[in-house]
Amino acid sequence: MLRAGKTLGVFAVITTAIVAITYAITESQIIENERQALLKSLHELIPENRHDNDLYTDTKTLDIAALNFRGKPVTVYRARTNNQATAAIFSVTAPDGYTGAINLLIAINADDTLAGVRVVSHKETPGLGDAIETEKSDWIRIFDGQSLSNPLPERWKVKKDGGDFDQLTGATITPRAIVKMIKKTLQYFQANHDLVFAKDDNPPTQIQQIQSGAGE
Amino acid sequence: MAQTDYKKITRNGLWHNNPALIQLLGLCPLLAVSSTFINALGLGIATTLVMIGSNVTVSFVRNQIKQELRIPVFVLIIASFVTVVELLMHAYWHDLYKILGIFIPLIVTNCVIIARVEAFAAKNDVKASFVDGLTMGLGFTAVLLLLGSMREIIGQGTLFSHAHLMFGDTFRDIQLTLIHDYSGFLLAVLPPGAFIGLGLIIALKNVIEARRINRLAAIEKINVVDTAS
Numbered sequence A: 001m002l003r004a005g006k007t008l009g010v011f012a013v014i015t016t017a018i019v020a021i022t023y024a025i026t027e028s029q030i031i032e033n034e035r036q037a038l039l040k041s042l043h044e045l046i047p048e049n050r051h052d053n054d055l056y057t058d059t060k061t062l063d064i065a066a067l068n069f070r071g072k073p074v075t076v077y078r079a080r081t082n083n084q085a086t087a088a089i090f091s092v093t094a095p096d097g098y099t100g101a102i103n104l105l106i107a108i109n110a111d112d113t114l115a116g117v118r119v120v121s122h123k124e125t126p127g128l129g130d131a132i133e134t135e136k137s138d139w140i141r142i143f144d145g146q147s148l149s150n151p152l153p154e155r156w157k158v159k160k161d162g163g164d165f166d167q168l169t170g171a172t173i174t175p176r177a178i179v180k181m182i183k184k185t186l187q188y189f190q191a192n193h194d195l196v197f198a199k200d201d202n203p204p205t206q207i208q209q210i211q212s213g214a215g216e
Numbered sequence B: 001m002a003q004t005d006y007k008k009i010t011r012n013g014l015w016h017n018n019p020a021l022i023q024l025l026g027l028c029p030l031l032a033v034s035s036t037f038i039n040a041l042g043l044g045i046a047t048t049l050v051m052i053g054s055n056v057t058v059s060f061v062r063n064q065i066k067q068e069l070r071i072p073v074f075v076l077i078i079a080s081f082v083t084v085v086e087l088l089m090h091a092y093w094h095d096l097y098k099i100l101g102i103f104i105p106l107i108v109t110n111c112v113i114i115a116r117v118e119a120f121a122a123k124n125d126v127k128a129s130f131v132d133g134l135t136m137g138l139g140f141t142a143v144l145l146l147l148g149s150m151r152e153i154i155g156q157g158t159l160f161s162h163a164h165l166m167f168g169d170t171f172r173d174i175q176l177t178l179i180h181d182y183s184g185f186l187l188a189v190l191p192p193g194a195f196i197g198l199g200l201i202i203a204l205k206n207v208i209e210a211r212r213i214n215r216l217a218a219i220e221k222i223n224v225v226d227t228a229s
Helices: A004-047 A139-143 A173-191 A193-197 B006-016 B027-033 B037-061 B065-094 B093-102 B103-109 B111-121 B125-156 B163-167 B169-174 B193-220
Strands: A059-062 A072-083 A084-094 A101-108 A114-121
Touching: A004 A101, A004 A114, A004 B093, A059 A193, A059 B006, A072 A193, A084 A173, A084 A193, A084 B027, A101 A173, A114 A139, A114 A173, A114 B065, A139 A173, A139 B093, A139 B163, A173 A193, B006 B125, B027 B093, B027 B103, B027 B169, B027 B193, B037 B093, B037 B103, B037 B111, B037 B125, B037 B163, B065 B093, B065 B103, B065 B111, B093 B103, B093 B163, B103 B111, B111 B125, B163 B169
Parallel strands: none
Antiparallel strands: A059 A072, A072 A084, A084 A101, A101 A114
């Protein structure tokens, strides 16, 4: 019995050691990968020539009741040129997609117009709702350059609901959720410029993860 | 000890005892990830690596482990190999890792791995166990690739899409659009398509097998009354 315990213990130590060593070797590469992947999606919205700061570390975590998803605060990436705010990218979640939450990056210029919107992860129906991905269709680009004055706030709906935005063929709930979330984000941003761009309490070492879709 | 018959091990892994077609083990990842060729290839490689690693390790230590201890030790070994493969993919194949996501850690629950460890590696030498792990892994990968190609062609009209996620940007152009202006066939992309596809592959395998046995029977002029189902 004691001998069995010893054998098991030895195997536990050896296998744990192997995992620990692999972790130590790959850790920095994995962190770098996460950083690159995030920067790549941020740069798709705010190209490198529109900012000279480090988007990855110039972040702010905001606790906004209207935008939080399941109580999780919203992360905002700030773009600046010569310390002048040029744009903010909100990492938010539309909670009411057809098959679950849709994680979005919403980039808004300092003049309140949209620089662009991208879907980070979602579980919408393949072939229908997944046309929100840029790889599948250009639908998500209809928001480029739009703002709360164009169209007016009451027109920030899909066409089926009497608004200005096209829905997708066979999918209305997915675009509806996205339009609603963008509108809420724009409204918050318009009212809180100073708060969003304020330089303060930002912990630069913290690794922000925008991916939260995988895993169930 | 009798001469190890590597040919027989190979034939078993790839055909006669194929993990996906005959043993019907590990169907959860098989069905879930086989929506495109590249996804299938990624999971196939990862599973094969884990199978080789755990088969060889178990075979190596098989004489040090008492009977009653073997299951916990096997689980420890398999779990660490899966974790190592997961970390390596996360570090060096990040985009593919994001697509395969939860199915990499889930390899640990793929019964075909513990089945091979228990049924083969625990009773055979290291070299034979290596061959068994390799061929079983390849057999599993082959079915994954076949199913992945079928579903991708029927579902999206393409083949080898997203190859750049696995092989880098130089391979972005190897995507073949086999059917132009294809609106897609949702059933093939969704899970039911995976079940139907696998069913068809198993049926095809049985037809080929039945013909082969009939031919053998005809040659030897023996009447085969009933083939084992």
